[in-house]
Amino acid sequence: SKLAALQLLREQWIRAKYERQEFTHPDKQEPYSAGYREGFLWKRGRDNGQFLSRKFVLTEREGSLKYFNRNDAKEPKAVMKIEHLNATFQPAKIGHPHGLQVTYLKDNSTRNIFVYHEDGKEIVDWFNALRAARFHYLQVAFPGARAGGDQRLVPKLSRNYLKEGYMEKTGPKQTEGFRKRWFTMDDRRLMYFKDPLDAFARGEVFIGSRESGYTVLDGLPPSTQGHHWPHGITIVTPERRFLLACETETEQRAWVEAFRKVVDRPMLPQEYAGECGRGGGGGNPTPPGGCDIAGRLSPSSGSPLQA
Numbered sequence: 001s002k003l004a005a006l007q008l009l010r011e012q013w014i015r016a017k018y019e020r021q022e023f024t025h026p027d028k029q030e031p032y033s034a035g036y037r038e039g040f041l042w043k044r045g046r047d048n049g050q051f052l053s054r055k056f057v058l059t060e061r062e063g064s065l066k067y068f069n070r071n072d073a074k075e076p077k078a079v080m081k082i083e084h085l086n087a088t089f090q091p092a093k094i095g096h097p098h099g100l101q102v103t104y105l106k107d108n109s110t111r112n113i114f115v116y117h118e119d120g121k122e123i124v125d126w127f128n129a130l131r132a133a134r135f136h137y138l139q140v141a142f143p144g145a146r147a148g149g150d151q152r153l154v155p156k157l158s159r160n161y162l163k164e165g166y167m168e169k170t171g172p173k174q175t176e177g178f179r180k181r182w183f184t185m186d187d188r189r190l191m192y193f194k195d196p197l198d199a200f201a202r203g204e205v206f207i208g209s210r211e212s213g214y215t216v217l218d219g220l221p222p223s224t225q226g227h228h229w230p231h232g233i234t235i236v237t238p239e240r241r242f243l244l245a246c247e248t249e250t251e252q253r254a255w256v257e258a259f260r261k262v263v264d265r266p267m268l269p270q271e272y273a274g275e276c277g278r279g280g281g282g283g284n285p286t287p288p289g290g291c292d293i294a295g296r297l298s299p300s301s302g303s304p305l306q307a
């Protein structure tokens with residue numbers, strides 16, 4: 001999936017440089033740098049899973065990406081704030097070489113939408129337009145960050161997930177049976193879904209640093225029962241332990257490595273203070289060196305991994 005996304009971006013970069021000569025003619029960068037973009041993308045329906053053509057409008061001035069269910073609709077079906085938006089290519093998950101996953105906040109929960117376009121240039125232009133809008137938002141919201149050069153903002157424009165895949169989980173009482181679920185590790189936020197293409201997570205948990213009482217252990221407690229997969233992982237938080245199981249040892253090692261990267265990283269002041277707490281409107285913007293949409297949960301908030 002990552003390789004396919006890299007190939008798509010590399011191909012369009014080469015075409016932009018040598019065929020379209022966008023590097024030497026800034027006026028040709030208009031499709032993704034103008035601050036406004038509209039067009040049609042194939043969007044997956046939340047409930048029926050069908051891909052239908054939907055109109056999308058990106059407006060930097062309003063700080064939002066909108067989409068409309070009908071061409072003549074006056075009101076958008078959804079308004080996604082640039083401040084809390086992320087886009088990442090997911091061709092394997094979506095089942096299309098130009099598949100793009102967009103996440104944003106809706107009612108203080110992360111919402112996923114899945115889109116694609118038949119034209120590789122078109123979807124890459126959308127991806128770059130979203131990154132450009134994020135870049136301009138961060139420049140305005142955090143002028144102090146520019147003192148060290150705009151390159152400090154670049155890693156905050158969009159991000160890929162640390163790890164995704166199936167694991168088994170049990171509930172907080174740890175007496176329920178284990179259920180197979182799709183997990184996504186997005187910075188400090190571990191989310192799980194019944195299906196990889198679900199619009200909303202069934203649960204999510206903040207994973208802090210070792211200094212804050214978070215640890216990742218190989219294996220499960222000896223008394224654990226009900227798991228079908230043999231390779232266990234225990235995530236220890238100040239509130240409780242989360243028991244997970246992987247199908248293969250390779251998957252277990254990959255997940256443990258991803259978790260430990262997060263746990264070994266010191267927490268930022270705003271992560272302690274809950275500045276990234278459940279908000280999406282009205283609050284102070286998240287510092288670019290901070291948690292962005294990925295770490296908006298404080299250690300005590302979020303839906304625990306329950307069902």
